[in-house]
Amino acid sequence: MSAFTIDTEEQARFLQARHYLVWRKRLLPLAAIIGLVFLWWASVRYFGVRPFIAPSPDAVALMLWRRLDVLMANLMPTAIEAVLGFLLGNAAAIATATVFVHRKTLAEAFFPIAVMINTIPVVAKAPILVLLLGNGMEPKIAIAALIVFFPTLVNMVRGLEAVNPQALELMRVLSASKREVFWKLRAHNSLPYLFSALKIAASTAVIGAIVGEWIGSNEGIGALIIQATYAFDTPLLYATIIVGSTFSACFFFIISAIERFVVRWDSSAH
Amino acid sequence: MAVVALDPVTIPPQATTAAVVCDKVTVRFTTERGTVTALQDVSIAVPSGSLMTLLGPSGCGKSTLLRVVADLIAPSGGTATVLGGRPSEARKRRDIGFVFQDAALLPWRSALQNVELPLEVGGDGTARRPTRTPMELLELVGLNGWENAFPHELSGGMRQRVSIARALVNEPKLLLMDEPFGALDEITRDRLNEELLRIWEQTSVSILFVTHSIYEAAFLGQEVLMLAANPGRVREIVPIDFVSPRRLALRESADFVQRVAHLRRVLESC
Numbered sequence: 001m002s003a004f005t006i007d008t009e010e011q012a013r014f015l016q017a018r019h020y021l022v023w024r025k026r027l028l029p030l031a032a033i034i035g036l037v038f039l040w041w042a043s044v045r046y047f048g049v050r051p052f053i054a055p056s057p058d059a060v061a062l063m064l065w066r067r068l069d070v071l072m073a074n075l076m077p078t079a080i081e082a083v084l085g086f087l088l089g090n091a092a093a094i095a096t097a098t099v100f101v102h103r104k105t106l107a108e109a110f111f112p113i114a115v116m117i118n119t120i121p122v123v124a125k126a127p128i129l130v131l132l133l134g135n136g137m138e139p140k141i142a143i144a145a146l147i148v149f150f151p152t153l154v155n156m157v158r159g160l161e162a163v164n165p166q167a168l169e170l171m172r173v174l175s176a177s178k179r180e181v182f183w184k185l186r187a188h189n190s191l192p193y194l195f196s197a198l199k200i201a202a203s204t205a206v207i208g209a210i211v212g213e214w215i216g217s218n219e220g221i222g223a224l225i226i227q228a229t230y231a232f233d234t235p236l237l238y239a240t241i242i243v244g245s246t247f248s249a250c251f252f253f254i255i256s257a258i259e260r261f262v263v264r265w266d267s268s269a270h
Numbered sequence: 271m272a273v274v275a276l277d278p279v280t281i282p283p284q285a286t287t288a289a290v291v292c293d294k295v296t297v298r299f300t301t302e303r304g305t306v307t308a309l310q311d312v313s314i315a316v317p318s319g320s321l322m323t324l325l326g327p328s329g330c331g332k333s334t335l336l337r338v339v340a341d342l343i344a345p346s347g348g349t350a351t352v353l354g355g356r357p358s359e360a361r362k363r364r365d366i367g368f369v370f371q372d373a374a375l376l377p378w379r380s381a382l383q384n385v386e387l388p389l390e391v392g393g394d395g396t397a398r399r400p401t402r403t404p405m406e407l408l409e410l411v412g413l414n415g416w417e418n419a420f421p422h423e424l425s426g427g428m429r430q431r432v433s434i435a436r437a438l439v440n441e442p443k444l445l446l447m448d449e450p451f452g453a454l455d456e457i458t459r460d461r462l463n464e465e466l467l468r469i470w471e472q473t474s475v476s477i478l479f480v481t482h483s484i485y486e487a488a489f490l491g492q493e494v495l496m497l498a499a500n501p502g503r504v505r506e507i508v509p510i511d512f513v514s515p516r517r518l519a520l521r522e523s524a525d526f527v528q529r530v531a532h533l534r535r536v537l538e539s540c
Contacts, residue, residue, distance in 0.1 A: 166374035173368045175361060176391040184391060188378045219487055265377040265420055 039040025052232040063235040064242065071224070071243045078221040079247055081137055081209035085144020086201055086251075093149045094194070095154035101186065102178070107157070118150040122208060126215045140212030140220070145209035148201035152194070160186045195259040202251040210244060221247075285338030289353060289444050289476035292318055296347035297334050297502075298334040306502035308334040312349065314495055314504065318443075320462055321470055321477040325484065325533065326538050331502025332480040336446050338369050339478065353443055358370040360444070366390070367475075369447040373429035375421040375436075375438050381408060381428075382417035385435045407435040410469060427458035434466070438473065447479045451486070463489055466517055470516060478484030489521060494533060506536050 038058050043049070044056040051059060065073070096114075100107035119234035126143050133139040163185055171181045213222025221244040297309040308331040316322045333534055337343040337491040338350050341357035352360040360366050375384045402410070411431040421429055430450055433495045437445060451459040463486060470477055481487050487494045491510050498505040510529060512520060520526055 044444060164372070164374055166370040166372055169337075170368065170370065170374050171391065172342060172391045173340055173361060174388050175364075179395070180391040185376070186385070188376065191378075220513065263378075265422060 017196065022140070027167050030139045037250075048054065052234050055235040055238060059235045060238040060242070063239040067236060067239065071239060073244055074220055074224045074240070075247060077137065077217075077219050078206070078209050078244070079141075080183060080248070081140040081220070082135075082144050082205040082247075082251070083147075085208055086142065086148055086205040089148035090152050090198060090201060091146030092145065093152035094156055097153055097190075100153075101160045103203055104181075111157075114150060114153060116217040117146075122147055122211050126211050129212070131213045135216050139215075140209045143212040144208035147204050151200055151204075152197040155193045155197035156190055159190030162193070163189050184217075193257070195263060198255050199252060201257070203248045203257045208252065223230045232270065274375055276332065287318055287349075289318045289320070290478060291312070291339070292335070294348035294349055295335070295338055295345045296330065297338060297343060298346045301427075302309055309505045310343075310501035312497075312502065312504055313348075313400060314507070316476060319476055320492050321467075321479065321490055322493045322495055323487040324478065324480045324495050325482065325487040325497050325537065326497035326502075326535050327381070327537065328482065328503070328525055329502070330365065330497040330499040330540065332482075332497055333448050334502065336368075336448050336480055339444075348405070358534070364388070364440040365443045366441065367442035367445045369430075369433050369437045369445065369450045371420070371449040371452050373426075373433040375429055377421050377449045379420050379430045380420055381413060381424065384421070384432055385439055388436060388439050398466055402438070402441070403494065404435070404439055407438055408432070410472070412465065425458075426454050427462060430462065431465075431484060434469070436451040437517055438469070441473075441476060445475045447476045447477060449480050449482065452482070453520045458476075458481075459486070460518055462518075465507065466490065467514075484530055484537065485521060488530050488533055489516065489518075489527055495535050496533070505540050508533060508536070 020155065041057050046052060055063075121196060122143065125146060128137070129139040129142045129146075133142055160182075167185055169182070171185060176184070209220070210225070212223035213220040213228055217223045221240055224240045225244075227242055228234070275318075286386065292312055292314045294311045295314055296307070296311055296533065299306045299308060312335060313332075314448060323499065325337065326332055338345050341352075341361045346362055350357050353365050355499060357366075375381075376387065379387065382404055383409055385451060389400070389404075405417065408414060411434050413431050419428075423431070432449070451462050452463065462494070466477075467490065479487075481488055481490075484512055488510055494508040494510060496505040496508060497503065508529075512525070
């Protein structure tokens with residue numbers, strides 16, 4: 001016996017109402033963006049703002065179109081640095097968290113140091129790494145890796161340890177080994193925590209790569225930002241920022257899509 | 271009147287015919303606020319194949335006693351004998367099944383995969399060929415058709431059914447249940463009580479069942495072990511000698527009401 005009865009008319013009304021809400025949620029932000037861009041355009045026009053102080057949106061759009069080859073050529077190294085830094089930093093964080101959960105002594109000794117290093121601002125870490133690793137891609141990858149390492153480490157340790165205590169007792173009743181407890185229980189349990197860290201890491205890795213390029217580089221989104229600023233080429237500066245944040249957003253959405261595929265259970269329910 | 275109060279100390283430990291024998295089991299916990307005696311010289315014997323319910327006020331050590339029997343807690347004094355040997359031996363032989371208050375299902379596993387978990391961990395899990403497959407056990411607990419559902423898609427009662435099936439998959443000789451139906455609504459609880467008796471009659475398992483419901487204790491138990499708090503100790507062991515199979519209508523009989531009244535009086539004096 002089913003608790004549901006079919007009332008076609010009521011069902012149609014319900015679906016229509018939901019359809020309306022879904023579209024509303026999609027269209028309202030789009031309308032807001034169009035409104036703001038228009039406001040930007042109108043104020044640049046009305047107040048006669050000079051292009052090197054703030055360019056009008058059509059100038060930025062034109063720049064995006066005309067210099068797309070340059071922008072893409074500069075996005076490439078930044079994207080490689082961000083993605084490699086993301087992979088390296090998160091892999092290191094996951095490995096460290098795994099060790100910390102199994103060796104409490106190590107966790108107690110090194111966790112405070114990890115937190116301390118994390119409090120150093122990126123802009124302060126960047127010159128040190130450039131001095132250590134030279135002027136190539138390596139310091140940028142290292143900065144991106146370092147910036148994603150700590151949030152993932154903290155979340156991963158939490159995820160591995162925040163296991164339902166009764167599930168742990170169950171594993172003990174079943175005489176499960178430490179390895180089995182890790183793979184059958186802790187690893188799965190950590191996935192929702194891991195993915196919330198990875199989603200943050202997707203955008204911070206790009207920030208790390210860009211900040212690294214500021215210190216010393218002649219290609220990449222960060223380098224282009226510096227060059228455009230000093231050349232008072234403000235439309236190019238804005239276009240560069242748009243390209244950088246679009247890449248960040250794509251990275252974030254890819255991680256979200258993987259999360260939806262991997263974490264299929266409702267992680268809020270026990 | 272058939273209700274007899276027994277002096278717990280005079281119960282002889284009959285290792286050969288008893289599923290569980292506790293001889294002066296004492297458990298102490300030390301915290302920053304001092305030492306708590308959770309159990310003080312608790313001596314009981316659970317005859318093989320019987321169903322004993324544990325009833326008492328909160329803090330009387332019901333769950334602690336269950337955990338001593340399951341080898342989750344080592345007693346500070348006295349000995350527990352499970353199926354003629356040490357609790358750890360029974361645990362390693364997979365002779366003990368445990369059902370927790372919160373079903374403790376792994377949320378990333380389907381109902382069937384949760385039932386299969388004991389067969390995957392603990393080394394010799396596969397060596398023991400169960401006569402009932404996980405699918406048949408889900409059928410036994412009335413969940414045919416739900417094997418692919420995930421825990422968050424199941425109601426509280428259904429989740430607890432899955433956890434009972436999981437506890438039975440190794441065909442344990444002893445089933446320990448820690449307030450398994452405590453979080454369920456009364457109608458679901460009644461139905462599961464009746465089904466638990468049916469499962470108990472179909473298998474030859476001995477059951478030790480912790481509850482704080484007087485009705486549940488009287489309806490399920492062949493004996494009700496009543497514990498008093500501070501420190502946790504045996505207050506009285508009340509035999510309940512209704513004929514099998516017991517059905518819910520039994521609870522309306524004068525005999526049943528009389529026994530419940532007796533249990534309530536003892537409980538109030540605990």
